[in-house]
Amino acid sequence: MTSTPLLEVTDLTVGYVTPEGERIVLVDSVSLRLEPGEVLCLVGESGSGKSVTMLAVLGLLTPPLTVFSGSVRFRGRELVGADDETLRRLRGAELGMIFQDPMTSLNPVRRVGVQIERALAVHQRLDRKARRQRVVELLAAVGIPQPEERSRAYPHEWSGGMRQRAVIAMAMANDPAVLIADEPTTALDVTVQAQLMQVLAEARARTGAAMVLITHDLGLVAQHADRVAIMYAGRVVETGTVWQIFDDPAHPYTRGLQRSLLGGDGEPDGRAYAIPGSPPAPAQRPTGCGFAPRCEFPGKTAECDTNTPALIALDTDHALACPPAREAMRTTAPSGRQAAS
Structure with missing residues (x-):
């Protein structure tokens, strides 16, 4: 850049x-x-x-x-x-x-x-x-x-x-x-x-x-x-190169969008996947993470409902606004990603 x-x-x-x-x-x-x-x-x-x-x-x-x-x-x-x-x-x-x-x-x-x-x-x-x-x-x-x-x-x-x-x-x-x-x-x-x-x-x-x-x-x-910015409820929740977003998506919302694609991973019974719920109206956005009411991430915590997450860099051109996902990547990613996050 x-x-x-x-x-x-x-x-x-x-x-x-x-x-x-x-x-x-x-x-x-x-x-x-x-x-x-x-x-x-x-x-x-x-x-x-x-x-x-x-x-x-x-x-x-x-x-x-x-x-x-x-x-x-x-x-x-x-x-x-x-x-x-x-x-x-x-x-x-x-x-x-x-x-x-x-x-x-x-x-x-x-x-x-x-x-x-x-x-x-x-x-x-x-x-x-x-x-x-x-x-x-x-x-x-x-x-x-x-x-x-x-x-x-x-x-x-x-x-x-x-x-x-x-x-x-x-x-x-x-x-x-x-x-x-x-x-x-x-x-x-x-x-x-x-x-x-x-x-x-x-x-x-x-x-x-x-x-x-x-x-x-x-x-x-x-x-x-070349690069992608994922937006939800008025905020950028993840940014990265097109390869990072498609090959290594981190935010639960980004993962949900990809899973919703035809030909992607659907429901166990064969139905197409859809992210549960609907985006909030601007006047009714929740406190904390805007995606929290719809989030299915296993590592979701009580802080997701109270604290608005900041967009923090994972590496040179990949940033994420989700502390539980960052923590999960910290414990599973190679040492280079651990240091960056």
Whole structure:
């Protein structure tokens, strides 16, 4: 890892204050780092805080959501508290965003090409002819057939997969250094998913962009991630390289997610495994470890219900927020892991 990461999030806490004055926390003391050119995957069930974390990074939180505390630095520059003009210059130019539903990103009454052209006009001094040519090049790069003709169509005239390709083209229009993809393939069939992820990989290869991929699909994580951050109830509970997370998962939640995969270790009677219970609502999160009410780890202790565990490094790039799991690893791991933990 470099001494100064491309993007660094430190102790970020996001939430809102109710009319009664109660403070509700959605993202709790999250720390992440993204190195140049790498893919960081944020993984967790719905409501774990993945998307809110990245919206805070981009300065796209809408009231009443606000950043309570913490830092977001892009190339060493603080973004929390930055003015709207500074953030507008960065969004689309240095920080690109692909949202989950392309129909919420595309204006239904404007032609697709015009919308991509607008992304170029905001950040680059190109004449209209050059912008139109760039739009055609971008659409061709993301696999749109007859890109010049298709650019004159409206979003409703495109299929879901084509619309998502258009959103990718828009996000990559200005060759951003960081691309944030919020579950970009959720509503698509597996064949189109694979095609779109290949498009993203090729686009990143051309520009050298780093990427934060928000997903609950562990298959995508295994294929595309360099590092992984597992989130639960607004907190990061485990981080590591993709190999550490898949080959040596430590947190009970990470193990539960893996066991839930089709083809994984199911129930003794042959049924697919599901983590018991449901994630807590932000206003009803338990004291102590947020995962404690659902945890099946044999080493679970009474302190899990009262003490909020800190994220502590196990080795160079593997960190864990679970004291019982750390203790279990201390007693069973080789001497190198014992010393690190």
